[in-house]
Amino acid sequence: MLVVISIPALNEEKTLPFVLTEIKTVMARTKYKYKILVINDGSTDKTVQVAKKHGAVVYSNSRNKGLAETFKHEMKRCLELKADIIVHTDADGQYPAEYIPKLIQEIENGAELVLGSRFAGEIESMSFMKKFGNIAFAKLFSRLTKTDLTDSTTGFRAFTRQIAEEIEYTTDFTYTHEQLIKASRLKFKIKEIPIFARKTRESRLMKGPLDYAMKAWINIFRIHRDFAPLAFFGKIGIAFLALGSILGLWVIFNVVAYGQTGGIPRVILTAILILTGIQIILFGFLADMQKK
Ligand SMILES: Nc1nc2c(ncn2[C@@H]2O[C@H](COP(=O)(O)OP(=O)(O)O)[C@@H](O)[C@H]2O)c(=O)[nH]1
Ligand SMILES: [Mg+2]
Incomplete structure (x- = not known):
């Protein structure tokens, strides 16, 4: 069984x-x-x-393509290297390597995607805004995906080869x-373990x-729209x-009760509102058919 520890790096x-060095020290103590x-x-x-000197397999993008694109590249390379389990971590040292064997252990125990949760654990330093955004995310996520997750943005995770094979990434905001979302939709088993996250340089x-x-809010909006399009468009349409x-009803009431006719602008507005509502709900059905 091969574990590939994958790290995106920009400068x-x-x-x-x-x-x-920390990863190598920790992994040397394990059987993996x-x-x-x-x-x-x-x-x-x-x-x-530096990466080569420390024994890593290194691939380079031809130019800076951003993290979302790089993640796709990571998955491709991990599969080429014949990884059975993939561990993803960051290059800035935020995630202590001592948790890597714990993440792997959970996969061996049957989970398919394991998250290192900073919010179930401890964070040395994080701004209020970031914390607030993260916790709001996690709440929405858990509701949409019917899971019980506390950290949806963690870059510290372990997953099976199947996850790397079956999930396709289409957005360019964040993997x-x-x-x-896709792991939960495809019914992969997701788990979380608490971790301690170190203070690092600025993000x-x-x-x-x-x-x-x-x-964060744009993401929440998009996720809601993509994950539950019918509910999302449905609510706006309704x-x-x-x-x-x-x-x-008010127009009709006035006609019936007072015999008041006219008020053409009101009637037009009524028609526009109702037609727009129906249209938006129809968008919801269309999006629901397209959802992936
Ligand atoms: N591929 C790629 N990786 C990046 C980019 N910016 C940051 N990273 C890497 O992504 C990881 C997380 O970045 P970081 O700045 O720590 O963001 P944070 O997750 O908000 O703390 C690190 O391993 C960085 O080297 C980028 O433009 N492209
Ligand atoms: Mg960081």
Whole structure:
């Protein structure tokens, strides 16, 4: 059985020596056969040399393509390396390697996707906005996917070869949500273990709390739309229908009770609201047929 520990890296020459040494020290104490894979995403520093020096298999993107694209690349390479279990971690040292055997253990016990949860465990440092966004995400996620997860954005996870084979990534925002949504839809067994997350340098993916909050809400919106399109469009459509119906009833009431005719703008508005509502609900049905 082969474990591939996969790490995306963009200009990580400073932290990689520590991260890779720690992984090797921890893995040497276990019975697992493993390889470390570093995918360099157009680094301009010595990331490649440093990773190779520490014994990692290194592949490079021709230029910086972003984390979502790099993750797809990681999956492809892990499968080529014939990984049975894939462990994903970050290059900045946020996730202590001592948990890697614990993640693998859960896979051996029958789970198919195991998350290292910072919120079930402990975080050395995280801004209020980021924490708030993360917890809100996890709540929405758990509701949509009928799971009980506390950390949907963690980059520290282990999963089976099947997950890497069967899940296709189509969005360009973040693999973290897409993998979870699709794994739950495909009925893979998902589990979470608490971890301690170290304080690291500033995030490169999220630039400041405002950026984070914006991205978080856009993501929540998209996830809701993609995961439960009928409910999502249905609710918006019903809101339009309800407004149209109230207005329509009022128009009819005025005709019946007071014999009041005219009020053409009101009648037109009623028709527009009702037709828009029906249209949006139909979008929901269409999206529901297309959902993947
Ligand atoms: N491929 C790729 N990886 C990146 C990019 N930016 C950051 N990373 C890597 O993604 C991981 C997480 O990045 P980080 O800046 O720590 O973001 P955080 O997850 O918000 O803490 C690290 O291993 C980075 O090297 C990027 O543009 N492309
Ligand atoms: Mg980080």
